[in-house]
Amino acid sequence: MQTDPDVPLEDNEILRRLATLPGGWTLEGDAIARAYPTTGWKASLMLVNAIGFLCETAWHHPDITLSWGRVRVSLSTHSAGGVTARDLELAERIEALATWTP
Ligand code: HBI
DSSP states (O other): OOOOTTSOOOHHHHHHHHTTSSSOOEEETTEEEEEEEOSSHHHHHHHHHHHHHHHHHHTOOOEEEEETTEEEEEEOBTTTTBOOHHHHHHHHHHHHHHTOOO
16 A cells, blocks of 8 residues: 555545545545535635635645535645545545534
């Protein structure tokens, strides 16, 4: 198994790991991505901020698209040119945050 953060994982390994991740993360090109439905623009903004702070603490920065009723997150490791274990670990943390209900 490849665990070097500077080496992209093989697609079959990414798909195998995504299958163990709760939520609807998918492999899209050189990144893993997931869209979260929200109740509106302000809810999207709050979710983007929460995900943003989490990612900043991990010093790993996804592309995030804020829309009315939807936040899309896309993660890859630029230095590796693809998806690494670092992306999968952060995806798991984003998933826990974004699906948390009080
Ligand atoms: N964020 N998504 C992503 N991918 C990276 O490779 C990355 C990052 N944030 C910070 C970061 N790399 C730094 O390690 C380098 O820019 C120094």
